[in-house]
Amino acid sequence: MEYPNTNLSDEIFYKLKNLIYDISGIYFNEQKKYLLEARLSRRLSILDLPNFEDYYNYLKYSPKKKSEIKELLNSVTTNETSFFRDSPQLDVFMDVLKQIVIAPSVSPNKKIRIWSAGCSTGEEPYTIAMMIKENFPFSNAKFDIIGSDISEHVLDSAKRGIYNDYTLRNASKGIIAKYFNKADNDSFALKDEIKNMVGFYNVNLVDAKEVKNLDIFDIVLCRNVIIYFDDESKKRAISNIYESLKIGGHLFLGHSESLHFISTSFKLVGFGKTPLYRKE
Ligand SMILES: C[S@@+](CC[C@H](N)C(=O)[O-])C[C@H]1O[C@@H](n2cnc3c(N)ncnc32)[C@H](O)[C@@H]1O
Missing domain, CATH: 3.40.50.150 (Vaccinia Virus protein VP39)
Incomplete structure (x- = not known):
């Protein structure tokens, strides 16, 4: 397949951020659109999907949506930590x-x-x-x-x-x-x-x-x-x-x-x- 189109349109950004918010409470505001785009681009390549709209539909309607929701959460969470922090x-x-x-x-x-x-x-x-x-x-x-x-x-x-x-x-x-x-x-x-x-x-x-x-x-x-x-x-x-x-x-x-x-x-x-x- 050709390289996926990893530009995230405003419309799909809103759909994705609402989905993430409804599941996890994590809130991506407009300033963080680039972050979501960067973190989810890899999923397009892994799933061989051409664009984010197809990725959103995959999350909503694919028979594998349950396991992809887990991957979504793995991708969008910020996991920075260290021993004896603070x-x-x-x-x-x-x-x-x-x-x-x-x-x-x-x-x-x-x-x-x-x-x-x-x-x-x-x-x-x-x-x-x-x-x-x-x-x-x-x-x-x-x-x-x-x-x-x-x-x-x-x-x-x-x-x-x-x-x-x-x-x-x-x-x-x-x-x-x-x-x-x-x-x-x-x-x-x-x-x-x-x-x-x-x-x-x-x-x-x-x-x-x-x-x-x-x-x-x-x-x-x-x-x-x-x-x-x-x-x-x-x-x-x-x-x-x-x-x-x-x-x-x-x-x-x-x-x-x-x-x-x-x-x-x-x-x-x-x-x-x-x-x-x-x-x-
Ligand atoms: C930045 S880390 C903080 C780790 C550790 N508490 C520390 O202070 O070093 C934030 C963690 O919160 C988790 N997280 C985010 N939303 C969550 C939710 N709704 N329920 C449970 N964990 C969540 C993320 O997956 C991530 O691993």
Whole structure:
């Protein structure tokens, strides 16, 4: 076949962006048309389709539309992450976790549940697992760490647990030596003792039913995820997270995110660079 026409007309851009929005809450405004065009061009080549109009029709009407929707989500999500991202925030996270661990109300057999919502390739929940190993070496406390994402592609990568040195740039040499094995091609394989501490699930944050299936958490980290949503989808995602938190449970957002105009249900208990919210 000849090269596909990868120019995205305004009409098809609107149809595609509405479809993506309805499924995921991710909002592409007009300024991001070029981004959508760039991210989806590869799908035209892979599917041997001549233009974006045919791609849109494929997503709507093909018998393979279900699996292509997954590919669409893999392509349009922004998955940037790294180990020990935003360490001042992680220090606050550890303070909150220590308070929970020493609280007399926590019975020894009860698991403390932590959810990394929008975990991408797994660096965030694995960072938490390593921090727990480091901070509670002799504690009897039990932890349940969940990572979830809408993109199956990143979750597959998270489950493999193979990383390059760039994503480990904020990890100390000691941590790398302790929890990773050197693998081929200068990559690092996460050891099973950390891998086995995290469970991964394909969950769409704007889907109340899918979120509910994860049950109730003590702490949720949803960092650098709702930044891609409009206010309406932020409200949906945050309300789903609210329902998943215990009373007194904490929510961490990314340092450039806030619940201003999104929710009044949480109490803001962290300021400045660490927006920290508590369910009252
Ligand atoms: C930039 S990454 C953030 C990763 C990590 N939380 C961090 O801060 O390093 C954003 C992730 O959110 C996921 N995401 C976007 N929309 C989502 C949705 N509706 N439900 C679940 N995950 C979503 C993307 O697939 C992506 O992996």
